[in-house]
Every structure is written in structure tokens, then in C-alpha cells.
Amino acid sequence: MSGSDSDSFLSADEDYSSPKAQIKPANSPNASLGHNKSVKQKKLQCHDDAGGIVEENKPRLSTEERTQDNNNSDDGWDDWDDDDDNQNNPISEKKLSAEKSKGQIENSTLGALDKAKPSNDNDGDGWDDWGDDEDDNLSVETSHSELKTASKTKTQMPSLSTTASNEPGNNVSSSYDTLPVLRELQSDSRKTQYTKDHKTETERRENEIVEKPESSWGWKNWGGVVSFLSNATEGVSTLTSQVSQGFCNVLENSIGVPDPEEMARIKHEEEKNQTKSTDNSGNEKILVKKDSKEDLIRSSVGNLLTGVTQIGNKVITGGLDTLEGIGKKTMTILQENDPLLLNKRKLLGLDGDKPVLSQILREAKEKSEETENKLKQIQKNSYKKQLHFEMLFDHYHGLVHLEALEMLSKQSSLKLQSLLEPLTGKALAEMQETLNEVKELCDLGELDEENDCLSGAVDLKEKLAAATEDLGIEVDFAELVKCWEGNSTSLAKLEDVEPQEIYNKALRCLAETTALIVSKMHKIAELILIQDHHSTANEADSLVQLTHIFCLHLRSIANLFGAKLNTYETTEETSSLITSIFLEESSSSSYVKSAFQLFIPILQMGAA
Amino acid sequence: MSYAYLFKYIIIGDTGVGKSCLLLQFTDKRFQPVHDLTIGVEFGARMITIDGKQIKLQIWDTAGQEAFRSITRSYYRGAAGALLVYDITRRETFNHLTTWLEDARQHSNSNMVIMLIGNKSDLDSRREVKKEEGEAFAREHGLVFMETSARTAANVEEAFINTAKEIYEKIQEGVFDINNEANGIKIGQQHSPTNPSLPGAGNQGGSTSSGCC
Numbered sequence: 001m002s003g004s005d006s007d008s009f010l011s012a013d014e015d016y017s018s019p020k021a022q023i024k025p026a027n028s029p030n031a032s033l034g035h036n037k038s039v040k041q042k043k044l045q046c047h048d049d050a051g052g053i054v055e056e057n058k059p060r061l062s063t064e065e066r067t068q069d070n071n072n073s074d075d076g077w078d079d080w081d082d083d084d085d086n087q088n089n090p091i092s093e094k095k096l097s098a099e100k101s102k103g104q105i106e107n108s109t110l111g112a113l114d115k116a117k118p119s120n121d122n123d124g125d126g127w128d129d130w131g132d133d134e135d136d137n138l139s140v141e142t143s144h145s146e147l148k149t150a151s152k153t154k155t156q157m158p159s160l161s162t163t164a165s166n167e168p169g170n171n172v173s174s175s176y177d178t179l180p181v182l183r184e185l186q187s188d189s190r191k192t193q194y195t196k197d198h199k200t201e202t203e204r205r206e207n208e209i210v211e212k213p214e215s216s217w218g219w220k221n222w223g224g225v226v227s228f229l230s231n232a233t234e235g236v237s238t239l240t241s242q243v244s245q246g247f248c249n250v251l252e253n254s255i256g257v258p259d260p261e262e263m264a265r266i267k268h269e270e271e272k273n274q275t276k277s278t279d280n281s282g283n284e285k286i287l288v289k290k291d292s293k294e295d296l297i298r299s300s301v302g303n304l305l306t307g308v309t310q311i312g313n314k315v316i317t318g319g320l321d322t323l324e325g326i327g328k329k330t331m332t333i334l335q336e337n338d339p340l341l342l343n344k345r346k347l348l349g350l351d352g353d354k355p356v357l358s359q360i361l362r363e364a365k366e367k368s369e370e371t372e373n374k375l376k377q378i379q380k381n382s383y384k385k386q387l388h389f390e391m392l393f394d395h396y397h398g399l400v401h402l403e404a405l406e407m408l409s410k411q412s413s414l415k416l417q418s419l420l421e422p423l424t425g426k427a428l429a430e431m432q433e434t435l436n437e438v439k440e441l442c443d444l445g446e447l448d449e450e451n452d453c454l455s456g457a458v459d460l461k462e463k464l465a466a467a468t469e470d471l472g473i474e475v476d477f478a479e480l481v482k483c484w485e486g487n488s489t490s491l492a493k494l495e496d497v498e499p500q501e502i503y504n505k506a507l508r509c510l511a512e513t514t515a516l517i518v519s520k521m522h523k524i525a526e527l528i529l530i531q532d533h534h535s536t537a538n539e540a541d542s543l544v545q546l547t548h549i550f551c552l553h554l555r556s557i558a559n560l561f562g563a564k565l566n567t568y569e570t571t572e573e574t575s576s577l578i579t580s581i582f583l584e585e586s587s588s589s590s591y592v593k594s595a596f597q598l599f600i601p602i603l604q605m606g607a608a
Numbered sequence: 609m610s611y612a613y614l615f616k617y618i619i620i621g622d623t624g625v626g627k628s629c630l631l632l633q634f635t636d637k638r639f640q641p642v643h644d645l646t647i648g649v650e651f652g653a654r655m656i657t658i659d660g661k662q663i664k665l666q667i668w669d670t671a672g673q674e675a676f677r678s679i680t681r682s683y684y685r686g687a688a689g690a691l692l693v694y695d696i697t698r699r700e701t702f703n704h705l706t707t708w709l710e711d712a713r714q715h716s717n718s719n720m721v722i723m724l725i726g727n728k729s730d731l732d733s734r735r736e737v738k739k740e741e742g743e744a745f746a747r748e749h750g751l752v753f754m755e756t757s758a759r760t761a762a763n764v765e766e767a768f769i770n771t772a773k774e775i776y777e778k779i780q781e782g783v784f785d786i787n788n789e790a791n792g793i794k795i796g797q798q799h800s801p802t803n804p805s806l807p808g809a810g811n812q813g814g815s816t817s818s819g820c821c
Contacts (some may be wrong), residue, residue, distance in 0.1 A: 252663070397651040397653070400651045400653075400666060400668075404648075404649055404651075404668070404683060407682050407683060407685065408679065408682060410682075411682040450611070521646070523647055526647060526648030527647065527648075528678050529678070529679055530675050530676060530678070530679060543820060545786075
């Protein structure tokens with residue numbers, strides 16, 4: 001902000017501002033009426049700019065015109081006025097150019113600058129004017145930007161322009177410097193709309209970019225942070241004296257520290273603009289342009305500072321809040337299932353009695369191991385007998401048939417579920433009823449009809465045939481009958497053998513028979529599943545009967561071997577063996593019954 | 609009776625290719641020229657020794673008839689190995705392999721070892737499918753291939769045992785989770801749980817079969 005800067009600015013201004021000066025004369029005489037003209041002229045000028053050479057010639061002439069105009073209208077501050085105009089010119093030009101580049105540059109100037117505006121009108125001394133001019137320009141631009149950035153840009157714009165046109169229009173003589181700017185503003189606002197509607201030509205842009213740096217000098221000189229701040233405060237205090245309430249309101253809207261967010265956004269936009277302009281103009285030009293923008297930013301440092309402070313405060317308080325939150329959360333997690341952190345303390349070895357505790361634990365572990373070992377041995381002894389039967393059952397493929405039957409049952413259940421899923425309301429209720437009916441049909445009832453025994457292999461064969469009559473499936477029970485025949489005849493032949501051997505034979509026979517029964521049931525299940533037509537009631541009935549016969553058969557076997565053992569002298573050994581045989585018989589029966597239970601979903605599938 | 613592992617096998621393929629005969633040859637070492645049609649599934653079991661370990665092969669011999677397809681599919685689950693059998697004297701049984709393979713892959717676990725078997729190699733005069741074709745098919749689908757004869761017992765043992773070896777190798781590599789019975793592998797009672805993780809000293813070539821239990 002040195003004097004040399006201002007000099008250079010002025011001198012440079014003469015050349016560069018001239019295109020703008022050309023507009024000014026047209027505006028100044030009839031402020032209120034002329035603004036329309038000025039808009040038009042500006043538009044014209046924009047096109048002239050594109051022309052380039054024509055423009056070169058115009059400047060000086062127009063500057064002269066301007067000075068004359070000023071002299072006529074003004075109160076004798078000619079020099080100042082000139083200077084003002086000069087200064088205004090570049091600024092307005094800047095504005096124009098800014099407008100041309102869709103007014104985005106003004107966005108960088110901040111609302112607080114508006115405060116400066118009213119102060120202009122009171123200023124008697126030129127120095128203030130200088131600053132004021134600066135402020136004016138700033139303010140106008142700022143209000144511009146404020147309005148623009150605010151969502152209501154378009155609605156507010158006209159109101160501003162009208163107040164501007166009315167108020168300054170009355171005080172043309174006194175507030176000469178404000179006036180042009182306001183006019184400028186009006187025209188600019190229109191210009192903006194205009195340029196918004198029509199895409200700026202590249203050439204025009206180039207011109208602007210060349211012009212801009214010059215105006216930026218002015219910013220440097222007059223737009224000093226300090227001066228602008230002081231002026232701003234002054235401006236606020238004297239706001240009401242010169243300007244009407246309406247204007248004041250409008251300004252007030254734009255007064256005040258901008259939102260940090262908005263500032264950030266403005267900056268961002270500015271950067272965007274820079275990148276945009278890169279597309280249209282050369283690199284050097286962009287550099288210059290950047291400078292001008294930096295100046296703009298500098299002028300708004302005051303606002304930035306407050307903004308930054310605010311952001312800083314926010315960041316600090318936010319950070320503290322977050323830390324506090326994390327701490328609280330950690331404590332809650334730590335205290336989960338451990339309210340007084342006792343376990344965690346132990347874990348970290350914070351408690352003094354740690355060695356004692358581990359010792360206790362070790363002792364307890366040893367004790368439990370001892371008892372476990374004892375239990376294991378007991379279990380092993382009792383398991384051996386059971387294992388025997390299981391091994392035999394597995395050997396005869398009983399287990400694997402049961403497993404396969406289980407797989408079929410599971411598959412059927414899954415299919416049933418998928419059938420039920422899409423059903424709703426009545427259909428679902430009906431389906432469920434059907435399934436329940438099938439389940440009821442599969443009630444085995446009381447199986448324990450004591451003393452009812454099969455008289456022999458033929459009896460077994462006949463009963464099985466009768467049971468499967470209605471099944472609709474031919475099942476061959478020959479193996480089962482053969483097994484029974486073989487075992488009963490071989491048992492009859494047995495003489496003078498150890499009771500243990502009879503027991504072993506009984507176990508073998510029971511295991512084989514059970515395995516055969518399960519394999520037959522498995523086969524029946526497979527055949528039912530591949531049948532096209534089902535009479536579920538018959539199937540269920542047959543299966544219930546079959547299960548009864550199977551259980552009866554197993555009981556008959558147990559009776560047979562038990563009777564054989566009874567012929568021996570009643571000792572502890574024989575009686576325990578007899579008990580064991582009936583125990584195995586009941587476990588065999590339970591295998592058969594559980595196999596029957598697996599039929600339920602299979603039969604339900606047939607019914608569904 | 610005790611075993612280190614139990615492997616579940618399934619035998620699949622068109623009807624009449626000799627699945628049940630292969631099983632009978634493997635488990636009973638006998639050949640039955642006329643075999644009843646298998647209903648659903650039949651079972652066979654045999655102990656073999658691999659790497660000094662007793663392994664029980666539990667073989668599910670499925671029905672080849674189309675009618676049983678829906679049922680046999682539900683048995684694929686939880687098989688560690690599969691023998692996919694075709695008849696070298698009947699071209700159509702070879703042509704159906706793709707369908708069988710798709711079925712098997714879809715309904716079984718992905719690690720299942722599949723052995724392709726061209727059966728009835730003794731009937732060379734009636735051969736319709738060249739050995740090279742079988743080899744090519746196996747290569748294309750990542751299967752192990754072998755031609756066997758259930759009648760002469762040629763390659764029957766090898767077919768079952770090689771499959772078991774491959775499964776065993778996969779266990780050593782950790783591909784199979786032996787604790788998951790859905791993989792078709794059960795650990796026998798004699799087996800201590802620390803052993804399976806130890807790498808085997810390589811498979812012994814001449815694994816002896818202990819005969820059917």
C-alpha cells in the first residue's frame with residue numbers, strides 16, 4: 001500500500017480502465033434513468049472488447065468525457081473525483097470482468113466490506129474517499145457476492161438495485177463516488193444476468209484477465225486491511241445518517257462476519273474459477289489473475305481471521321468432545337460384565353494375591369482332573385458293553401441305513417418348508433392341517449402289549465405281509481425272516497455253553513435284526529419317496545403296524561434268549577445277563593421307533 | 609474294527625455300468641454276473657491301510673436308475689470321495705458323465721475327490737469308448753481316471769485305494785476339515801486329535817487291505 005503503488009496504479013489505470021470510463025459518462029448524468037442505458041452500453045462494450053482494436057482507440061476520448069461529466073455534477077473535488085473515477089473505473093471494470101466471468105470473483109470479497117459503503121457519503125477528505133472508494137467497490141462487490149452466495153440472490157438483487165438507484169439518485173452531488181458504484185452495481189447485476197444467460201466468449205475473458213491485474217493494484221493500495229476495518233466500523237456507526245432504512249436493511253443483510261463454512265466455500269469457488277479460466281487463457285495470465293485474487297483475499301483477512309478463530313475454537317472443542325466420548329465408551333466397554341473392573345485388575349496383575357490365586361486354581365484343576373479320570377474309567381467300563389452293540393449294529397450297516405434315512409427325512413422337511421413358505425392365510429392353514437393329520441396318523445400308541453409274542457418265523461412273515469398289504473410297495477422281508485429262523489434254530493441246538501456266549505449270540509442277533517429292520521425301513525422310505533401316487537393314510541397305517549411288529553419281533557428275540565438263559569442256574573451273572581439282553585432289546589426298539597419318527601416328514605411330503 | 613479315519617464314498621453312474629459289482633468285488637472280492645437292481649442306496653465297507661493308518665471306507669452304492677435320481681442326490685452330501693462309473697461298452701453311459709458330474713459337484717462339498725472309472729475293461733472286443741476319451745474327459749474336469757473290470761478285479765482295489773490316498777493327502781494338506789463331518793471324514797476312536805495335523809511320511813505304495821470287517 002505504498003504511494004508508488006498508487007501511482008503506478010493510476011498511470012496504469014488510465015490505459016486499462018478506459019474501456020470502462022467510456023461507460024461511465026453515459027451513466028453519471030441521469031443515474032436513475034441511465035442505468036438501463038449503461039447496461040446496454042456495457043453489453044455493447046463487451047462486444048466491443050471482443051473487437052479489440054476499436055476499443056484501443058476509444059479509451060482516451062472516453063476518459064475526457066468522463067472528467068467533464070464529473071466536473072458538471074460534482075462539488076469541486078474534481079481531482080479526487082477524477083481519481084475516484086479512475087479508481088472506480090478499474091474497479092468497475094474489474095467488476096465487469098468479474099461479471100463476465102460470471103461474477104464469481106466477487107464472491108471472494110466478504111460481507112463485512114459492505115459496512116464501508118455508507119461512510120463514503122460523509123467523507124469530506126479525499127483520503128477517506130480513497131479508502132472509501134476502495135470500500136465502495138469492495139462493498140458493492142461484497143454485497144453482490146453476499147447476495148449471490150445467499151440463496152435468494154435473484155430476489156435480493158433487484159431490491160438492492162432499486163434502493164441504490166433511488167437513494168443515490170437524490171444525492172448525486174454529494175455522494176458522487178457512491179453513485180457510480182451503485183449504478184455500476186445495478187448495471188452489474190443486470191450484466192450478471194445477461195452474462196449468465198449468454199456464455200462469455202473466450203476473447204472477452206482474455207481481455208478481462210489482462211485488465212484484472214491492474215485493478216488489483218488498486219486493491220492493494222486502498223483495500224488495506226486496517227483502513228478498511230476502521231472504515232468499516234465508522235461506516236457502521238454512520239450508516240443511518242445518509243442512507244435510507246431500506247438500503248440499510250439490505251446492507252445489514254450483508255453485514256457481519258460471514259460463516260466460516262461460507263468462506264471456505266467461497267474460497268473453493270474461487271479456486272474453481274481459476275481452474276476454469278485456465279482453460280480459456282494462457283498461463284501467464286492466470287498467474288497475474290491469481291495475484292489479484294490474493295489481494296482480494298488479503299482485503300478480507302479480517303474476516304478470515306475471525307473465521308479461522310471460530311473454526312479453531314470449533315475444532316478444539318470438537319476434538320475435546322470426541323476424546324471425552326472415546327474415553328467414556330472405553331470405560332463402558334471395559335466395565336461390561338465386569339462392573340468394578342475386578343477381573344481386568346486381576347488380569348493386569350494389579351492385585352496382590354495373585355500367586356495364591358493361581359495356586360488355588362492349580363489345585364482345583366488337579367482335583368477335577370482326578371475325578372475326571374475316575375469318571376472316564378467308570379464310563380469306559382459301562383461303555384464297552386454298549387459299544388459292542390453299537391459296533392455290531394454298525395457292522396450290519398444299521399447305522400448307515402439310519403443315517404441315510406435321516407438324510408431323506410431332512411430333505412423332506414426342507415422341501416416341506418419351502419412348500420409352506422409361499423403359502424398364506426387359508427392355504428397355509430389347510431396345509432398345516434393336512435400335515436398335522438399325517439402326524440396324528442403316525443401315532444404309535446402303546447406298544448407295550450406284554451406277553452404278546454411272535455410264535456415263530458412263519459408268524460413273523462405272515463404278520464409282515466399283512467402289514468404291508470396296503471402299503472402299495474413290495475417289500476422283501478426274506479432276510480429278516482431268514483435271520484430269525486437261523487438264530488432260533490442255532491439257539492435251540494446250543495447246549496452246554498457258557499451263559500456269556502448265549503448273551504453274545506443274543507446281542508448279535510438283536511443287532512443284526514435291528515440293522516435289517518432299519519435297512520428295510522430305509523428302503524420303504526426310498527420307495528415311498530419315488531412313488532407318484534400316495535395314499536398317505538394307508539402308508540401311515542402300514543408303517544405303524546410294521547413298527548409294532550418290528551418291536552414285537554425284537555421282544556420275541558429277547559424273550560427267546562432270556563428263556564434260554566433262564567434254563568441255567570440262577571446266578572448273579574445270568575440274571576445280570578438277562579437284564580442286559582432286555583436292556584439291549586429296549587435300545588433296539590428305540591432305534592426302530594426313532595427310525596419310524598423319521599418317516600413323518602416323508603409321509604407328509606406324500607400328502608402335501 | 610477300530611480305524612483312524614472313516615471316508616465316505618459314493619458310487620454314481622448310469623444304471624448297469626457295474627457299480628454294485630465294483631463294490632462287491634472290492635468288499636467281498638467276488639463277482640456276481642447277475643445283480644439285482646439297486647434300490648435307493650446300498651452300503652459296503654472295508655478297511656484299508658494308508659501311511660500305516662487304518663482307514664475305513666464306507667461306500668454308498670447308489671441306484672443308477674433315473675427314478676432314484678432325486679433320492680440319490682440327497683446322499684451326495686457328506687461324501688469325501690466319489691467313483692463316477694461308466695461302461696466302456698456303452699457310449700451313452702459315457703455321454704451322461706457331464707450330467708452326473710454336474711449333479712455331484714452341485715450336491716457335494718467342493719473338496720470331494722472324484723475318480724472317473726471306465727468299467728468292464730475285460731470286454732475289450734465290445735469297446736465303444738476309447739481309453740483316451742476317458743483320459744481326456746478326466747483331464748478336462750480335473751478327475752483321476754482309471755479303467756477297471758469288476759469281473760477280473762483289475763484295477764478295482766487301486767480305484768478305491770487311490771481315491772482314499774488322494775483324500776488322505778488332502779487331509780494332510782489341511783484342505784479337508786476333518787472335524788466337519790459334512791466333508792465325509794470321521795475320526796476313529798483310536799485316533800488322537802493331534803495326529804491329523806502331523807504331515808505323513810508319504811503314502812506307502814503298497815497299502816495293504818485288511819479285508820472286509
